Amino acid sequence: MNRIIYETSRELDPTIVVELNDLPGGSEAFELAAKFCYGIAVDLTAANIAGLRCAAEYLEMTEDLEEGNLIFKTEAFLSYVVLSSWRDSIVVLKSSEGLSPWAENLQIVRRCSESIAWKACANPRGIRWAYAGRRSRSNSPKWAAAGSAGSGSGDPRDSPVPADWWFEDVSLLRIDHFVRVVTAIKVKGMRHELIGAAIMHYAAKWLPGLAKDVGSGAADELSTVTAGGGGLHMIVAGSGVGGGGMGGGARDEWTGAAAREQRMVIESLISIIPTQRDSVTCGFLLRLLRLASMMKVAPALVTELEKRVGMQLEQASLTDLLIPAYYGKSETMFDVELVQRLVEHFLVQEQSPERERSPAMELQKHAGSGGGGGGGTNAKMKVARLIDSYLTEVARDRNLSLTKFQVLAEALPDSARSCDDGLYRAVDSYLKAHPTLTEHERKRLCRVMDCQKLSIDACMHAAQNERLPLRVVVQVLFSEQVKISNAIATSTLKDGSGGGGAGGADSHSYQMPVISSRKQLLEGTPLSFQEGWAAAKKDINTLKFELESMKAKYLELQNDMDTLQRQFDKMSATTVAAAAVAGKSGKHSSSAWSSGWRKLSKLTKIAGPEGQEAGEQFPAAGGEAAGRKGPRRWRNSIS
Known part of the structure; x- marks a missing residue:
C-alpha cells in the first residue's frame, strides 16, 4: 500500500485516491x-x-x-x-x-x-x-x-x-x-x-x-x-x-456472447468424450452433432464427432438422424450429405478388426437368433432399415436431387438388405414429390432397388403404380411369377415326398391361395399396361397355333408312313407264286405303290425337322387333337 501511495503522490494532486480495480476477490x-x-x-x-x-x-x-x-x-x-x-x-x-x-x-x-x-x-x-x-x-x-x-x-x-x-x-x-x-x-x-x-x-x-x-x-x-x-x-x-459462469447460457436473449459460450461448451464436451465405443448413446451424439452444425463448431471436432456416430450408427433413431441443413450449406431441408458421411464412417468401422473383436460385438454375435450371421451383419441390416426410413422422409423434399438420393440409397452393400420394401417406399415417395422426372430419370431411380427382393404386398402395389416405368412393372410381375412357380414346385416336391392321398389334398390347399394371389395381381394391372400385354399375348398365341398346326401335320404324315410300312412288310411275306399269278396287273399295282412311297418319303424329309422341333416343345395330346381337325388329302391320294 505504501508503494502504491508513493507512486500515486508523484502527480502533485492534493487529493490522493487509490483504486484497486484488479484486486482479485x-x-x-x-x-x-x-x-x-x-x-x-x-x-x-x-x-x-x-x-x-x-x-x-x-x-x-x-x-x-x-x-x-x-x-x-x-x-x-x-x-x-x-x-x-x-x-x-x-x-x-x-x-x-x-x-x-x-x-x-x-x-x-x-x-x-x-x-x-x-x-x-x-x-x-x-x-x-x-x-x-x-x-x-x-x-x-x-x-x-x-x-x-x-x-x-x-x-x-x-x-x-x-x-x-x-x-x-x-x-x-x-x-x-x-x-x-x-x-x-x-x-x-x-x-x-x-x-x-x-x-x-x-x-x-x-x-x-x-x-x-x-x-x-x-x-x-x-x-x-x-x-x-x-x-x-x-x-x-x-x-x-x-x-456467475454459465448463467449467460440460460438467458432468454440469444446474444453473441451466449452463442460463443454455447460453442465453447460443445467443443469442450466433444474433446473429453471417452474414445471407447458405447461410452455415450448414439442419440446423444447425434443431438450434439445437430447443435455443433448449428453453432459452427470447429470442422475438426465435427469430423471427430461424425466418426463417433459412425461407430454406433445402428443404435440411432430416425428422429435424431433428421438433422436440418443449417446456414445455406444445401438447398435441401435436411443435411443428406452429413448422413452420407455417417454411413461411410460406419462402413469403415465395420471393416476394422478392432470392432470385430470388441466385447459389444461378441455379445451381439452370441445373442443373434439361431447363431447365424455375425454382429456386423445385424448392424448393417439395422442401418439399412434406418437409411430406408430416412430416405422415405427426405424424398418428400422437392429440392433433393436424384444423385444425392441414389448415392445414399446405394451406399450400403446389397447384403445389408434382405427385403427392398423400404427402398420401394422411398422410391415411391420420391416419384410422388417429383412428378416432372423424365422416363430416363425414373428408370435410373428404380435401379436402386431389386425387384426380386420385394414382398408380395409390395409387388401388388408396384403392379398398380402408374408412376413406375413399364420396364420396372414387367420386372416386378416376372419376378413374382418366378416366386410363385418356385413355391408351387417346392410344394409339389414336399407333397411327393410325403406320399398318399393326404399329400395331394395338402398340395391343393396350398396352391389355391397362390393362384388366387397371382390372379388378383394380374387383374390389378393398370389399363395402360393391359393393352401392351394384350398385344404381346396375341402374338404369342398366334405363334403357338402355327407350331401346333405344323406338329399336327408331321404326326399325320408319320402315321401314314407307319401304315405303308406295315403294308410293305405284308406284301413281302406273300408267296412268290401269288406274285407270278398277278401278271401284268400286279406289276402295274406295285409300280403305283412304289411311286406313292417315294413321293411320301420326299415330303416327310421336308416337313420332318419343323415337325420334330414342334413336337419337342408341346405335349402329344394337343397335337393329336389338332391332327384330327387337319386335312386328309395325302392319305386319299396315296390310296
Whole structure:
C-alpha cells in the first residue's frame, strides 16, 4: 500500500485516491484482508477462502513481513480443511470461476479438481460425506437404478449409494473446471461408461434443447441449491467479472456472447468424450452433432464427432438422424450429405478388426437368433432399415436431387438388405414429390432397388403404380411369377415326398391361395399396361397355333408312313407264286405303290425337322387333337 501511495503522490494532486480495480476477490476480499491487518477475527469458509487467498497474494501478505501472515493461514485452510471435504472442494472450485488467472496460478483449481476426482472414484460403499444426491432428470444411466442415499440425517450406510452420486454436484461447475475434473477422473481409471453418463448429464443441464426431458435450465438449478443439510454453499465471492459462469447460457436473449459460450461448451464436451465405443448413446451424439452444425463448431471436432456416430450408427433413431441443413450449406431441408458421411464412417468401422473383436460385438454375435450371421451383419441390416426410413422422409423434399438420393440409397452393400420394401417406399415417395422426372430419370431411380427382393404386398402395389416405368412393372410381375412357380414346385416336391392321398389334398390347399394371389395381381394391372400385354399375348398365341398346326401335320404324315410300312412288310411275306399269278396287273399295282412311297418319303424329309422341333416343345395330346381337325388329302391320294 505504501508503494502504491508513493507512486500515486508523484502527480502533485492534493487529493490522493487509490483504486484497486484488479484486486482479485473484489471489495469483500479486501475488507477481510483489512480486518486481518487490524487484528479483527476473520471467519474463513469455503465460500471466501479462494478470493481471500488470491487477495493475500495480490497484497503481498507473505511471511517476510510477519509470521503467520494471511497467505500462510489461507493456504493452510485450503490444504487441511477444504481439500479433505467433498462439499468444500466443490464450493471453492465454483467460487474460483471469477478469479482467473490468480486461481490457476496459485494451483487452487488443480488441487480442487484432483480432490474431487479422488473422491468421485472412491467405492460408493465407503462414502461417508454429504452430497446433493438428487436423481438425474435426463439420461439416467442404467447402473443408477438403485435408490439414492439420503443427504440429511441418518447413517449413509443405511441406504445404498448409486454409482452416479457425484453427477449432480460436478455438473454445477463451469465448463473449463468440469473438463479439469473429468480429465482427472480419467487419469484415476474410472469406467468410461460412467464418465460418458456424467458428460450426458452435464450437457442436458447446460445445452438447451439437447435432451427432450431437460428441465427449465441451469440457472433455476443453481437457485434451488441451499446451504446446510448436506447440500452446497453457493456463496460466490468475487469481483463480479464473469457474472456467475454459465448463467449467460440460460438467458432468454440469444446474444453473441451466449452463442460463443454455447460453442465453447460443445467443443469442450466433444474433446473429453471417452474414445471407447458405447461410452455415450448414439442419440446423444447425434443431438450434439445437430447443435455443433448449428453453432459452427470447429470442422475438426465435427469430423471427430461424425466418426463417433459412425461407430454406433445402428443404435440411432430416425428422429435424431433428421438433422436440418443449417446456414445455406444445401438447398435441401435436411443435411443428406452429413448422413452420407455417417454411413461411410460406419462402413469403415465395420471393416476394422478392432470392432470385430470388441466385447459389444461378441455379445451381439452370441445373442443373434439361431447363431447365424455375425454382429456386423445385424448392424448393417439395422442401418439399412434406418437409411430406408430416412430416405422415405427426405424424398418428400422437392429440392433433393436424384444423385444425392441414389448415392445414399446405394451406399450400403446389397447384403445389408434382405427385403427392398423400404427402398420401394422411398422410391415411391420420391416419384410422388417429383412428378416432372423424365422416363430416363425414373428408370435410373428404380435401379436402386431389386425387384426380386420385394414382398408380395409390395409387388401388388408396384403392379398398380402408374408412376413406375413399364420396364420396372414387367420386372416386378416376372419376378413374382418366378416366386410363385418356385413355391408351387417346392410344394409339389414336399407333397411327393410325403406320399398318399393326404399329400395331394395338402398340395391343393396350398396352391389355391397362390393362384388366387397371382390372379388378383394380374387383374390389378393398370389399363395402360393391359393393352401392351394384350398385344404381346396375341402374338404369342398366334405363334403357338402355327407350331401346333405344323406338329399336327408331321404326326399325320408319320402315321401314314407307319401304315405303308406295315403294308410293305405284308406284301413281302406273300408267296412268290401269288406274285407270278398277278401278271401284268400286279406289276402295274406295285409300280403305283412304289411311286406313292417315294413321293411320301420326299415330303416327310421336308416337313420332318419343323415337325420334330414342334413336337419337342408341346405335349402329344394337343397335337393329336389338332391332327384330327387337319386335312386328309395325302392319305386319299396315296390310296
